[in-house]
Amino acid sequence: MENQTQSPVLVKLREVVKTYHTPAGDFPALRGLSADFERGHLIGVIGKSGAGKSTLVNMLTGVDHLSSGEIWVDGVGVHALNENELALWRGRNVGVIYQSFQLLPNLTLLDNVMMPMDLCGLYHPQRSPQRAMELLDLVEMADQAFKIPSTISGGQQQRAAIARALANDPQLIVADEPTGSLDSATAETIFLLFERLVAQGKTIVMVTHDHSLARRMTRIYHIADGLWIDDEKDY
Numbered sequence: 376m377e378n379q380t381q382s383p384v385l386v387k388l389r390e391v392v393k394t395y396h397t398p399a400g401d402f403p404a405l406r407g408l409s410a411d412f413e414r415g416h417l418i419g420v421i422g423k424s425g426a427g428k429s430t431l432v433n434m435l436t437g438v439d440h441l442s443s444g445e446i447w448v449d450g451v452g453v454h455a456l457n458e459n460e461l462a463l464w465r466g467r468n469v470g471v472i473y474q475s476f477q478l479l480p481n482l483t484l485l486d487n488v489m490m491p492m493d494l495c496g497l498y499h500p501q502r503s504p505q506r507a508m509e510l511l512d513l514v515e516m517a518d519q520a521f522k523i524p525s526t527i528s529g530g531q532q533q534r535a536a537i538a539r540a541l542a543n544d545p546q547l548i549v550a551d552e553p554t555g556s557l558d559s560a561t562a563e564t565i566f567l568l569f570e571r572l573v574a575q576g577k578t579i580v581m582v583t584h585d586h587s588l589a590r591r592m593t594r595i596y597h598i599a600d601g602l603w604i605d606d607e608k609d610y
């Protein structure tokens with residue numbers, strides 16, 4: 376049934392706790408994070424190394440389980456899904472962009488972009504290649520569609536990875552240091568692309584240690600030692 380009263384909040388974090396159990400003892404990486412991430416925003420999570428950013432990404436994308444608390448994405452209680460449900464939910468509802476691009480090396484860019492469609496059982500022999508080409512066009516990579524990743528630049532690989540993240544038209548896009556391995560000019564083009572996607576209504580959560588990006592986020596959270604902190608002066 377059509378959702379006629381869509382909440383402006385896409386992601387709700389409620390007292391999210393993640394404790395890693397190690398031989399040296401328990402380590403609390405996230406210590407009770409609550410937040411409402413609204414639709415159509417570029418949400419920055421900024422913190423230095425070890426603050427808990429990647430741990431939060433793994434919770435948001437359902438790659439790892441919370442120790443306690445709740446994560447709701449578009450009304451789905453992600454914290455309560457089992458492994459199979461999580462895999463299905465993630466494939467259809469979350470696009471993830473990594474610092475290291477993580478394109479499959481032996482596949483063309485077009486095949487890389489179609490991979491999430493295939494994994495989720497959404498592949499269609501006519502529609503999927505057409506859709507993948509449209510997405511590559513969106514990130515200005517259509518003319519490179521039949522190349523393999525090792526023959527193009529890092530910035531171009533990240534563009535293709537962004538197209539792949541959009542493959543199943545996910546509600547939520549999560550980017551983990553997406554510009555971290557790019558030179559500053561290339562990083563700027565990737566960030567401009569994010570701004571364009573958000574202007575088109577996408578919701579992107581971007582984690583980064585790069586303070587200079589903070590003023591360009593439409594919502595900003597600072598994290599330190601697994602907790603939100605008020606602002607940069609405490610960081």
Ligand SMILES: Nc1ncnc2c1ncn2[C@@H]1O[C@H](COP(=O)(O)OP(=O)(O)OP(=O)(O)O)[C@@H](O)[C@H]1O
Pocket residue numbers: 395396397402404422423424425426427428429430431584
């Ligand atoms: N699998 C794990 N087992 C034990 N401790 C972990 C594990 N993963 C992360 N940690 C610890 O949790 C804390 C948060 O790590 P996390 O990777 O989330 O930080 P981060 O902000 O992403 O850092 P970086 O910017 O360096 O990637 C760190 O102290 C880290 O050592």
